[in-house]
Amino acid sequence: MKHTPQGTVALPRRMSHLEVDRRGYPVIATVDRSPQEVHFGGISERRKLALAAFDWCAVCGMPFADELRWQMVFQDGPLPASVISGEAPVHEVCALYAAQVCPYLYSHRSRLGDEMRKGTVRDPMVRFAGFRSTSAVHAYESQLQPGIFTLHFEHRGQADEFSYRTPDEISGRFSDALEQEEDLPVSDAEGVLIRLFNRLDEGGEVAGAALAAGAAFARDIFEVQGFGPYRGKSYATVAGLLLKGTEQEIRDFSSGAGDEAFSAVGPWVLERDGQFPTPLQRWRARGQSMVRRPAPSLPQGPGRNVTKNAPCPCGSGRKARRCHPSGVAG
Incomplete structure (x- = not known):
């Protein structure tokens, strides 16, 4: 359980590994941090790249596996075939948790404190959409800051959504998501x-x-x-x-x-x-098309005459294709 100014909110199991700040708040995956200070209002582009490459949730930092990728959207009505956002996607249970503990998502009167969005308040209605896939991640130049590039996530295949004005409206959905939460495969x-x-x-x-x-x-x-x-x-x-x-x-x-x-x-x-x-x-x-590997030199010695599944002639006992795939020098 997590005690917040908004009350007591259960912590999803997949967030239990997260570090906490000095106040006891879980430090979500996407935010800028240091051992001395956590910047909840600052999103790290370096961390977003890791989320994109390894397909991790921006809140818990765990893999999506077969779950939908959820994104806060700012459009009314049907969404286009692809939606692009500067925010990394999250699991549904993580989005529902964040809606109850993040001041910006909890109340439309809350204001962001970072330099770029200082004074911004959220819309009275918050809308989240769940997508089947993150189809691409692009580096786009900021229209407000020429020369500054940030990562943007492109999602396709909307399959679900929820919206709310106050978190009380999604408390039942959050309870259901907690009950249905599954362990995620991690090697x-x-x-x-x-x-x-x-x-x-x-x-x-x-x-x-x-x-x-x-x-x-x-x-x-x-x-x-x-x-x-x-x-x-x-x-x-x-x-x-x-x-x-x-x-x-x-x-x-x-x-x-x-x-x-x-x-x-x-x-x-x-x-x-x-x-x-x-x-x-x-x-x-x-x-x-960007990587040029040098052509392997012709194998010399007995390795050329040994099939790939035969024992390597070097005497290691391993298969030739594993031990000396290019052959053994004579």
Whole structure:
């Protein structure tokens, strides 16, 4: 349970791993933070990139799996086929929780305090829409701040929605969502990334891991606010390895990375076996034409005459395709 100025609100199970600030509020995944201070009014573009690449909820930082992606929308009537927002999507139960503890979502008299939206109040009616997929994530230049790029999420396939003026109107829906809440599948590698991402620092390692997984190929990604320190060739080079490297090359990189997030992202890429979140898959597809791998030299020695499933002639006992895929030098 969470005690707030609005009353006592049950905490969804999937949020139980979140760090808390000095007041005891869960620190949601998308907000800017440091060990000294949490900026609930400041959204981190670096953290949004990790959410996009790994398909995580902007509140709990856990995967969506088969659940809808929920987004606050500002349109009346039927929505278009695709909806684009500068906010990252959330689970339904997380949206319903936020509606009862976030001052901006709780009351239309609440005002935002960050510099960009200072004094803004929400509409009397709040509308959330649930979508089947996040179809793409784009880096767009701000119309108000030329030269400043931010990430925008594109959603398709609206399947549900809810709206309210006061949170009392959705309390029943929240109770139902809590009862129906399911555990989300998290592999060991993804669990490491989620743990690192939840720490009360900027989580830069996980943003870097997202770039390595393929986000480095996104158009204008290094122009996005906060990504200046990531410019250079290293992230694109690692992304190229995780895109076109062999399984052994990826495992060798991960074992010697010397960074916990980079050590985990290689196994995460391998266990996905090509089944990536749609935005990341699009970025990796773009990278296919950007990465040039040197043509392998012709194998020398007995490796050329050994079938891929035969024992490797080097004597390791492993299959040749795993141990020396290019053959053994004579």
